[in-house]
Amino acid sequence: MAESNHGTGGLKFDKKKIGWPNELNIFIALIIIILIFEALGQSLPYMKDQSFLFDTRDRFDSIFNEARLRIIILQVSIIGIIALGVTQVIISGGIDLSSGPLVGASAMIVMSFAQTELVNGGPNPKAVFGEWAFDLPVLIPVIIALAFGALIGAINGSLIAFTRIPPFIATLGMFLICRGIAQAWTRGKPVSFPTEGYAALGSGMMPVYWFIGLAILFHFVLKYTLYGKHTYAIGSNEDAARMSGINVQRHKVMVYMVASMLAAFAAVILSSKNLTAQSGMGIFYELYAIAMAVIGGVSLTGGRGSIIGTVLGAMVFGVIQSGFTYIKLDAYYQLMAMGAIIIGAVVLDKVRQERAALRT
Amino acid sequence: MRIKSLVAVGVAAFISGPLMAQTIGVSIANFDDNGLTIMRNGMTSHLETLKGVDLQMEDAQEDVAKQLDQINNFVASGVDAIIVNAVDTDATEAMSNAASSAGIPLVYVNRQPGNMETLPDGQAFVASNEIESGTLAAFRMCQDLRAMGKSGGATAYMLMGRLSNQAAVQRSKDFHDVIGMDMCNFITLIDEQTANWSRDEAQDMMTNWIASGEPFDAVFGNNDEMAIGAIQAMKASGISMEDVVVGGVDATPDALVAMEAGEMDVTVFQDLAGQGAGSIDTAIKLVNGEKVDKTVFIPFKLVTPENVGDFK
Numbered sequence: 001m002a003e004s005n006h007g008t009g010g011l012k013f014d015k016k017k018i019g020w021p022n023e024l025n026i027f028i029a030l031i032i033i034i035l036i037f038e039a040l041g042q043s044l045p046y047m048k049d050q051s052f053l054f055d056t057r058d059r060f061d062s063i064f065n066e067a068r069l070r071i072i073i074l075q076v077s078i079i080g081i082i083a084l085g086v087t088q089v090i091i092s093g094g095i096d097l098s099s100g101p102l103v104g105a106s107a108m109i110v111m112s113f114a115q116t117e118l119v120n121g122g123p124n125p126k127a128v129f130g131e132w133a134f135d136l137p138v139l140i141p142v143i144i145a146l147a148f149g150a151l152i153g154a155i156n157g158s159l160i161a162f163t164r165i166p167p168f169i170a171t172l173g174m175f176l177i178c179r180g181i182a183q184a185w186t187r188g189k190p191v192s193f194p195t196e197g198y199a200a201l202g203s204g205m206m207p208v209y210w211f212i213g214l215a216i217l218f219h220f221v222l223k224y225t226l227y228g229k230h231t232y233a234i235g236s237n238e239d240a241a242r243m244s245g246i247n248v249q250r251h252k253v254m255v256y257m258v259a260s261m262l263a264a265f266a267a268v269i270l271s272s273k274n275l276t277a278q279s280g281m282g283i284f285y286e287l288y289a290i291a292m293a294v295i296g297g298v299s300l301t302g303g304r305g306s307i308i309g310t311v312l313g314a315m316v317f318g319v320i321q322s323g324f325t326y327i328k329l330d331a332y333y334q335l336m337a338m339g340a341i342i343i344g345a346v347v348l349d350k351v352r353q354e355r356a357a358l359r360t
Numbered sequence: 361m362r363i364k365s366l367v368a369v370g371v372a373a374f375i376s377g378p379l380m381a382q383t384i385g386v387s388i389a390n391f392d393d394n395g396l397t398i399m400r401n402g403m404t405s406h407l408e409t410l411k412g413v414d415l416q417m418e419d420a421q422e423d424v425a426k427q428l429d430q431i432n433n434f435v436a437s438g439v440d441a442i443i444v445n446a447v448d449t450d451a452t453e454a455m456s457n458a459a460s461s462a463g464i465p466l467v468y469v470n471r472q473p474g475n476m477e478t479l480p481d482g483q484a485f486v487a488s489n490e491i492e493s494g495t496l497a498a499f500r501m502c503q504d505l506r507a508m509g510k511s512g513g514a515t516a517y518m519l520m521g522r523l524s525n526q527a528a529v530q531r532s533k534d535f536h537d538v539i540g541m542d543m544c545n546f547i548t549l550i551d552e553q554t555a556n557w558s559r560d561e562a563q564d565m566m567t568n569w570i571a572s573g574e575p576f577d578a579v580f581g582n583n584d585e586m587a588i589g590a591i592q593a594m595k596a597s598g599i600s601m602e603d604v605v606v607g608g609v610d611a612t613p614d615a616l617v618a619m620e621a622g623e624m625d626v627t628v629f630q631d632l633a634g635q636g637a638g639s640i641d642t643a644i645k646l647v648n649g650e651k652v653d654k655t656v657f658i659p660f661k662l663v664t665p666e667n668v669g670d671f672k
Contacts, residue, residue, distance in 0.1 A: 070567075274563065
């Protein structure tokens, strides 16, 4: 009856301790936040008995306000895609600060290969290249995005794995490099007017479908493949992982490549959704993506966390953002409230973990 | 000894060589900003028509301290004039002092310095009159709503720019002022929120508003990018763009295309390239000791579906 202790940080596996999964806590927190907004909506005098989640104006067939449900997840889907990659990096014991600027750089580069020739019957006023780059099949910009992401990720990963500089520094350097690329590409001019095929990638609810699809994919990858098991092992105890025969360096490069490819793909969806690419795109995305993962229970010390947790963390973000608009909270206070909620979530998680540790 | 002095002469010649031309140091608040990029490119293309003028362009990255360092570096390297597009319009006094104590002319461009009243000699401000922009757009939106027969009562949303920015505060105030006028007070503002000048944030914000289900007749964006974001959100929710008056400011190429497609109703053309060119001309005049007004205004123009063709 040898029980496995993979991915539990070398601690002896104890079934009693995992009876209450962390994801359930986040889900409960999510419900509580929704209830708070619902209660505020009922009690604030200027709200005219609107409901946060329910359809009080008979606009939809269901009892829910479907438009609200859609925007809650739509507005976090793109950063959520980045968070899926960031989750893997953090589980492996690293951090990736370069994802936000990478979104800006990828969007600029990719959109240049996704432009259409005619806009309202006239020539494209934002053309970057000549005629050869117009109306290319949609697969070409997508492949360019993934290749660019893979390149940046390979550089990040190689720096971290082979020169052993801290991930914080390596990706901070890449943060600046990518923002520079984004600005230099067209000297700051936005790139607009994509082909119909490209515009379809991120239109309507497409960002949500991509997010959910990729989340399901990486949930299984992390849980059931060797790649996933090695990621947890390296994050839990790098030396032990190395001694048990895992090629730690090669694996780290892979993890950073996957993360950057996801960020570059998020840039495709973002620029498609907005029908434009701008060098300032993705500002703060790296921090929001990290925050989503951390709220979702991914431990910054590595080795612990899950894709389901990160998806729930993203949902918490979406509910809070939508809730702030719903109760018409003054824009001046929204950032403060958001910051306080992030800190609060992590403190709660920490307290819970220490209690769990004491119980044994 | 001889070699040393030869080297010294050589170095002196090398240093003084480029200084023969007039050098203007330029500090731009943010290279990422679309409007400022048009202004910046206006400067570079105007430069090609001038002989013997060099620009040294720096990006302050929205950092007040960095911008002051850049000004001091310009002073230290002895440029002939300095052009500043201020990050924080309340932090301009130190910049004015640094330039005036070194006797170097200083021109503020696009964003009005906080010390406008006490601007030293040899300094000027080149811009469009910011109050014009929001007022022009808002008033035209009010006229459009009347023409649609909604003078009995109409509702509106406003998307504000970055709240730390003067233009955002001013344009929002202009909108409030216009809907406070007798002729336009049939318009009620349902909610106003910031989308930080960003199309993506505006799109999400608008979708949130639509989710609340409150009917609305107009959306005013502090800039075109946010107005376009709102349009994209409305289109995605199946709202007919003929029923909603959408206004912005900037007349960017994207906005003009949206206007031709019948989605955008009002925008205002701020001649940003003209401001960039005007700032260089003003700086050169100051260097040559010519008399210059403290404020040089480059006018705004209203853009509507009727005259959109003139701005392409």
